[in-house]
Amino acid sequence: MWSWVGHRITGVVIFFFLLVHVLDTSLVRVSPEAYNAVIGTYKNPIMGLGEAGLVAAIVFHAFNGLRIIAIDFWKKGNKYQAQLLWAVLILWVVAMVPFLIRQLSIVFGGN
Amino acid sequence: MATPIIDAPRSGKIDVKYNRSKGGKGSFEMVAWLFMRLSGVVLVVLIFGHLFVNLMVGDGVHAIDFGFVAGKWASPFWQIWDLLMLWLAMLHGTNGVRTIINDYAERNGTRMALKTVLYVATVVIIVLGTLVIFTFDPCPAGAVTDLPSFCTAR
Numbered sequence: 580m581w582s583w584v585g586h587r588i589t590g591v592v593i594f595f596f597l598l599v600h601v602l603d604t605s606l607v608r609v610s611p612e613a614y615n616a617v618i619g620t621y622k623n624p625i626m627g628l629g630e631a632g633l634v635a636a637i638v639f640h641a642f643n644g645l646r647i648i649a650i651d652f653w654k655k656g657n658k659y660q661a662q663l664l665w666a667v668l669i670l671w672v673v674a675m676v677p678f679l680i681r682q683l684s685i686v687f688g689g690n
Numbered sequence: 691m692a693t694p695i696i697d698a699p700r701s702g703k704i705d706v707k708y709n710r711s712k713g714g715k716g717s718f719e720m721v722a723w724l725f726m727r728l729s730g731v732v733l734v735v736l737i738f739g740h741l742f743v744n745l746m747v748g749d750g751v752h753a754i755d756f757g758f759v760a761g762k763w764a765s766p767f768w769q770i771w772d773l774l775m776l777w778l779a780m781l782h783g784t785n786g787v788r789t790i791i792n793d794y795a796e797r798n799g800t801r802m803a804l805k806t807v808l809y810v811a812t813v814v815i816i817v818l819g820t821l822v823i824f825t826f827d828p829c830p831a832g833a834v835t836d837l838p839s840f841c842t843a844r
Protein backbone atom coordinates (compact mmCIF):
# COMPACT_ATOMS: atom_id res chain seq x y z
CA MET A 580 0.00 0.00 0.00
CA TRP A 581 2.60 2.55 1.06
CA SER A 582 4.98 1.22 -1.57
CA TRP A 583 2.26 2.05 -4.10
CA VAL A 584 1.94 5.62 -2.77
CA GLY A 585 5.72 5.96 -2.92
CA HIS A 586 5.82 4.58 -6.46
CA ARG A 587 3.16 7.05 -7.60
CA ILE A 588 4.74 10.10 -6.00
CA THR A 589 8.25 9.30 -7.24
CA GLY A 590 6.85 8.61 -10.74
CA VAL A 591 5.23 12.03 -10.98
CA VAL A 592 8.23 13.84 -9.49
CA ILE A 593 10.60 12.17 -11.96
CA PHE A 594 8.27 13.01 -14.85
CA PHE A 595 8.23 16.73 -14.04
CA PHE A 596 11.98 16.72 -13.54
CA LEU A 597 12.40 15.06 -16.95
CA LEU A 598 10.45 17.85 -18.67
CA VAL A 599 12.80 20.46 -17.19
CA HIS A 600 15.88 18.30 -17.77
CA VAL A 601 15.19 18.02 -21.52
CA LEU A 602 14.65 21.80 -21.68
CA ASP A 603 17.93 22.68 -19.93
CA THR A 604 19.90 20.15 -21.96
CA SER A 605 18.41 21.66 -25.14
CA LEU A 606 20.42 24.79 -24.41
CA VAL A 607 23.48 23.02 -25.89
CA ARG A 608 21.79 23.77 -29.21
CA VAL A 609 21.62 27.50 -28.38
CA SER A 610 25.26 28.05 -27.44
CA PRO A 611 27.94 26.64 -25.13
CA GLU A 612 27.68 29.85 -23.10
CA ALA A 613 23.91 29.53 -22.58
CA TYR A 614 24.25 25.90 -21.48
CA ASN A 615 27.13 26.55 -19.12
CA ALA A 616 25.41 29.59 -17.61
CA VAL A 617 22.32 27.58 -16.67
CA ILE A 618 24.20 24.46 -15.55
CA GLY A 619 26.46 26.77 -13.53
CA THR A 620 23.49 27.92 -11.47
CA TYR A 621 22.95 24.25 -10.48
CA LYS A 622 26.42 23.96 -8.99
CA ASN A 623 25.62 24.86 -5.40
CA PRO A 624 24.88 22.81 -2.28
CA ILE A 625 21.10 23.28 -2.48
CA MET A 626 20.86 21.91 -6.00
CA GLY A 627 23.40 19.23 -5.05
CA LEU A 628 21.03 18.04 -2.33
CA GLY A 629 18.10 18.27 -4.74
CA GLU A 630 19.98 16.05 -7.18
CA ALA A 631 20.62 13.57 -4.39
CA GLY A 632 16.90 13.52 -3.54
CA LEU A 633 16.05 12.98 -7.19
CA VAL A 634 18.45 10.07 -7.51
CA ALA A 635 16.94 8.60 -4.32
CA ALA A 636 13.47 8.85 -5.90
CA ILE A 637 14.58 7.31 -9.21
CA VAL A 638 16.41 4.43 -7.51
CA PHE A 639 13.36 3.63 -5.36
CA HIS A 640 11.00 3.82 -8.36
CA ALA A 641 13.33 1.61 -10.42
CA PHE A 642 13.73 -1.15 -7.82
CA ASN A 643 10.08 -1.03 -6.77
CA GLY A 644 9.12 -1.11 -10.47
CA LEU A 645 11.12 -4.32 -10.86
CA ARG A 646 9.27 -5.64 -7.79
CA ILE A 647 5.90 -4.85 -9.42
CA ILE A 648 7.06 -6.66 -12.56
CA ALA A 649 8.17 -9.66 -10.47
CA ILE A 650 4.80 -9.78 -8.70
CA ASP A 651 2.97 -9.67 -12.05
CA PHE A 652 5.05 -12.17 -14.01
CA TRP A 653 6.70 -14.50 -11.49
CA LYS A 654 4.54 -17.35 -10.21
CA LYS A 655 5.62 -16.87 -6.61
CA GLY A 656 5.81 -13.09 -6.84
CA ASN A 657 2.57 -12.56 -4.96
CA LYS A 658 3.56 -14.85 -2.13
CA TYR A 659 6.87 -13.09 -1.62
CA GLN A 660 5.74 -9.49 -2.23
CA ALA A 661 6.59 -8.41 1.34
CA GLN A 662 10.07 -9.93 1.21
CA LEU A 663 10.52 -8.33 -2.21
CA LEU A 664 9.76 -4.97 -0.63
CA TRP A 665 12.56 -5.57 1.86
CA ALA A 666 14.83 -6.45 -1.04
CA VAL A 667 13.88 -3.14 -2.68
CA LEU A 668 14.71 -1.20 0.48
CA ILE A 669 18.01 -3.02 1.01
CA LEU A 670 19.07 -2.56 -2.62
CA TRP A 671 18.08 1.08 -2.33
CA VAL A 672 20.44 1.55 0.63
CA VAL A 673 23.20 -0.40 -1.14
CA ALA A 674 22.95 1.85 -4.20
CA MET A 675 22.50 5.11 -2.29
CA VAL A 676 25.45 4.81 0.10
CA PRO A 677 28.24 4.90 -2.51
CA PHE A 678 26.33 7.47 -4.54
CA LEU A 679 25.81 9.79 -1.55
CA ILE A 680 29.47 9.51 -0.53
CA ARG A 681 30.48 10.52 -4.06
CA GLN A 682 27.86 13.23 -4.54
CA LEU A 683 28.15 14.88 -1.12
CA SER A 684 31.94 14.92 -1.17
CA ILE A 685 31.83 16.62 -4.57
CA VAL A 686 29.11 19.07 -3.57
CA PHE A 687 30.51 19.98 -0.15
CA GLY A 688 34.17 19.08 -0.71
CA GLY A 689 34.72 22.14 -2.87
CA ASN A 690 36.89 20.29 -5.38
CA MET B 691 -2.90 7.71 16.56
CA ALA B 692 -5.36 6.50 13.98
CA THR B 693 -3.90 4.99 10.85
CA PRO B 694 -4.83 7.17 7.89
CA ILE B 695 -6.86 5.41 5.24
CA ILE B 696 -6.36 6.16 1.59
CA ASP B 697 -8.99 4.64 -0.65
CA ALA B 698 -7.67 2.79 -3.64
CA PRO B 699 -8.81 4.60 -6.78
CA ARG B 700 -12.08 3.27 -8.23
CA SER B 701 -12.72 1.39 -5.01
CA GLY B 702 -16.37 2.26 -5.05
CA LYS B 703 -16.18 5.75 -3.62
CA ILE B 704 -17.07 6.97 -7.09
CA ASP B 705 -20.71 6.48 -8.05
CA VAL B 706 -21.18 3.98 -10.90
CA LYS B 707 -22.95 6.66 -12.92
CA TYR B 708 -19.55 8.31 -13.36
CA ASN B 709 -18.01 5.18 -14.80
CA ARG B 710 -16.44 6.13 -18.07
CA SER B 711 -16.58 4.69 -21.56
CA LYS B 712 -17.85 1.17 -21.68
CA GLY B 713 -15.37 -1.23 -23.22
CA GLY B 714 -13.76 -0.97 -26.61
CA LYS B 715 -10.46 0.15 -25.12
CA GLY B 716 -9.52 -3.24 -23.76
CA SER B 717 -6.63 -3.97 -26.05
CA PHE B 718 -5.15 -0.48 -25.79
CA GLU B 719 -5.04 -0.68 -22.03
CA MET B 720 -3.50 -4.13 -22.25
CA VAL B 721 -0.73 -2.88 -24.55
CA ALA B 722 -0.17 0.12 -22.27
CA TRP B 723 0.11 -2.19 -19.25
CA LEU B 724 2.66 -4.38 -21.03
CA PHE B 725 4.55 -1.35 -22.29
CA MET B 726 4.93 0.01 -18.74
CA ARG B 727 6.65 -3.23 -17.74
CA LEU B 728 8.84 -3.73 -20.82
CA SER B 729 9.95 -0.10 -20.92
CA GLY B 730 10.57 -0.26 -17.16
CA VAL B 731 13.08 -3.07 -17.54
CA VAL B 732 14.94 -1.30 -20.35
CA LEU B 733 14.84 2.03 -18.50
CA VAL B 734 16.58 0.53 -15.46
CA VAL B 735 19.61 -0.22 -17.65
CA LEU B 736 19.52 3.08 -19.55
CA ILE B 737 18.97 5.31 -16.50
CA PHE B 738 21.43 3.57 -14.19
CA GLY B 739 24.07 3.74 -16.93
CA HIS B 740 23.24 7.43 -17.49
CA LEU B 741 23.50 8.28 -13.79
CA PHE B 742 26.67 6.25 -13.32
CA VAL B 743 28.54 7.84 -16.23
CA ASN B 744 27.37 11.39 -15.45
CA LEU B 745 27.56 11.41 -11.63
CA MET B 746 29.93 8.67 -10.45
CA VAL B 747 32.73 8.50 -13.02
CA GLY B 748 35.47 11.15 -13.24
CA ASP B 749 34.67 14.40 -11.46
CA GLY B 750 30.95 13.71 -11.03
CA VAL B 751 28.30 16.45 -11.31
CA HIS B 752 30.81 19.26 -11.25
CA ALA B 753 32.38 18.04 -14.49
CA ILE B 754 29.16 18.60 -16.44
CA ASP B 755 29.42 21.45 -18.93
CA PHE B 756 29.09 21.97 -22.68
CA GLY B 757 32.35 20.17 -23.36
CA PHE B 758 31.17 17.14 -21.42
CA VAL B 759 27.89 16.86 -23.33
CA ALA B 760 29.59 17.53 -26.67
CA GLY B 761 32.15 14.82 -25.92
CA LYS B 762 29.37 12.30 -25.30
CA TRP B 763 27.18 13.20 -28.28
CA ALA B 764 30.12 13.10 -30.64
CA SER B 765 29.62 9.35 -30.39
CA PRO B 766 26.65 7.60 -32.02
CA PHE B 767 26.63 5.22 -29.05
CA TRP B 768 25.52 7.93 -26.61
CA GLN B 769 23.25 9.53 -29.21
CA ILE B 770 21.28 6.28 -29.55
CA TRP B 771 21.41 5.65 -25.78
CA ASP B 772 19.99 9.08 -24.99
CA LEU B 773 17.45 8.92 -27.82
CA LEU B 774 16.06 5.60 -26.56
CA MET B 775 16.04 6.88 -23.00
CA LEU B 776 14.19 10.05 -24.05
CA TRP B 777 11.45 8.22 -25.93
CA LEU B 778 10.95 5.39 -23.48
CA ALA B 779 11.02 7.59 -20.36
CA MET B 780 8.64 10.16 -21.88
CA LEU B 781 6.15 7.55 -23.10
CA HIS B 782 6.38 5.60 -19.82
CA GLY B 783 6.03 8.77 -17.74
CA THR B 784 3.19 10.13 -19.89
CA ASN B 785 1.26 6.89 -19.67
CA GLY B 786 1.83 6.79 -15.90
CA VAL B 787 0.57 10.36 -15.45
CA ARG B 788 -2.40 9.56 -17.74
CA THR B 789 -3.34 6.75 -15.34
CA ILE B 790 -3.07 9.10 -12.39
CA ILE B 791 -5.26 11.74 -14.09
CA ASN B 792 -7.85 9.05 -14.88
CA ASP B 793 -7.78 7.99 -11.23
CA TYR B 794 -8.20 11.36 -9.55
CA ALA B 795 -9.86 13.79 -11.98
CA GLU B 796 -13.45 12.77 -11.63
CA ARG B 797 -15.11 15.36 -13.88
CA ASN B 798 -15.03 14.66 -17.61
CA GLY B 799 -13.98 18.20 -18.48
CA THR B 800 -11.15 18.31 -15.96
CA ARG B 801 -9.85 14.99 -17.18
CA MET B 802 -9.92 16.06 -20.81
CA ALA B 803 -8.21 19.36 -20.06
CA LEU B 804 -5.44 17.80 -17.99
CA LYS B 805 -4.77 15.09 -20.55
CA THR B 806 -4.66 17.63 -23.37
CA VAL B 807 -1.99 19.61 -21.50
CA LEU B 808 -0.13 16.37 -20.79
CA TYR B 809 -0.10 15.21 -24.42
CA VAL B 810 0.94 18.60 -25.76
CA ALA B 811 3.83 18.75 -23.28
CA THR B 812 4.89 15.20 -24.21
CA VAL B 813 4.93 15.88 -27.94
CA VAL B 814 6.85 19.15 -27.50
CA ILE B 815 9.50 17.55 -25.27
CA ILE B 816 9.98 14.44 -27.43
CA VAL B 817 10.26 16.47 -30.66
CA LEU B 818 12.58 19.05 -29.08
CA GLY B 819 14.81 16.44 -27.45
CA THR B 820 15.05 14.38 -30.64
CA LEU B 821 15.94 17.43 -32.75
CA VAL B 822 18.61 18.47 -30.25
CA ILE B 823 20.26 15.04 -30.29
CA PHE B 824 20.32 14.87 -34.09
CA THR B 825 21.14 18.46 -35.04
CA PHE B 826 23.73 18.95 -32.33
CA ASP B 827 27.12 20.33 -33.41
CA PRO B 828 29.88 19.72 -30.82
CA CYS B 829 32.06 22.45 -32.38
CA PRO B 830 29.69 25.34 -33.21
CA ALA B 831 31.22 28.04 -35.41
CA GLY B 832 32.04 31.23 -33.55
CA ALA B 833 31.99 29.64 -30.11
CA VAL B 834 35.24 30.01 -28.23
CA THR B 835 34.80 28.92 -24.64
CA ASP B 836 34.88 25.40 -23.37
CA LEU B 837 34.77 23.35 -26.55
CA PRO B 838 35.77 19.69 -26.35
CA SER B 839 39.47 19.18 -27.08
CA PHE B 840 38.91 17.51 -30.47
CA CYS B 841 37.47 20.77 -31.86
CA THR B 842 40.91 22.41 -32.10
CA ALA B 843 41.36 20.57 -35.41
CA ARG B 844 39.13 23.20 -37.03
Ligand code: HEM
Binds near residue numbers: 591
Ligand atom coordinates in the same frame (compact mmCIF):
# COMPACT_ATOMS: atom_id res chain seq x y z
C1 HEM C 1 14.02 3.23 -13.87
C2 HEM C 1 13.24 2.37 -14.45
C3 HEM C 1 11.72 2.34 -14.24
C4 HEM C 1 11.01 1.23 -13.90
C5 HEM C 1 11.53 -0.20 -13.66
C6 HEM C 1 9.62 1.64 -13.82
C7 HEM C 1 8.57 0.76 -13.57
C8 HEM C 1 7.25 1.13 -13.44
C9 HEM C 1 6.14 0.22 -13.26
C10 HEM C 1 6.24 -1.31 -13.23
C11 HEM C 1 5.01 0.97 -13.13
C12 HEM C 1 3.59 0.46 -12.87
C13 HEM C 1 2.74 0.53 -14.10
C14 HEM C 1 1.35 0.00 -13.86
O1 HEM C 1 0.96 -0.24 -12.72
O2 HEM C 1 0.68 -0.23 -14.88
C15 HEM C 1 5.40 2.36 -13.23
C16 HEM C 1 4.54 3.44 -13.13
C17 HEM C 1 4.91 4.76 -13.32
N1 HEM C 1 6.15 5.22 -13.71
FE1 HEM C 1 7.82 4.09 -13.85
N2 HEM C 1 9.52 2.98 -14.08
C18 HEM C 1 10.79 3.46 -14.34
C19 HEM C 1 11.12 4.76 -14.70
C20 HEM C 1 10.22 5.83 -14.73
C21 HEM C 1 10.55 7.18 -15.17
C22 HEM C 1 11.90 7.64 -15.69
C23 HEM C 1 9.41 7.93 -15.03
C24 HEM C 1 9.17 9.40 -15.34
C25 HEM C 1 9.45 9.94 -16.50
C26 HEM C 1 8.38 7.05 -14.51
C27 HEM C 1 7.08 7.45 -14.22
C28 HEM C 1 6.07 6.60 -13.82
C29 HEM C 1 4.72 7.02 -13.49
C30 HEM C 1 4.20 8.47 -13.48
C31 HEM C 1 4.00 5.86 -13.18
C32 HEM C 1 2.52 5.76 -12.78
C33 HEM C 1 2.38 5.50 -11.32
C34 HEM C 1 1.00 5.00 -10.96
O3 HEM C 1 0.15 4.79 -11.84
O4 HEM C 1 0.78 4.83 -9.75
N3 HEM C 1 8.91 5.79 -14.34
N4 HEM C 1 6.78 2.44 -13.42
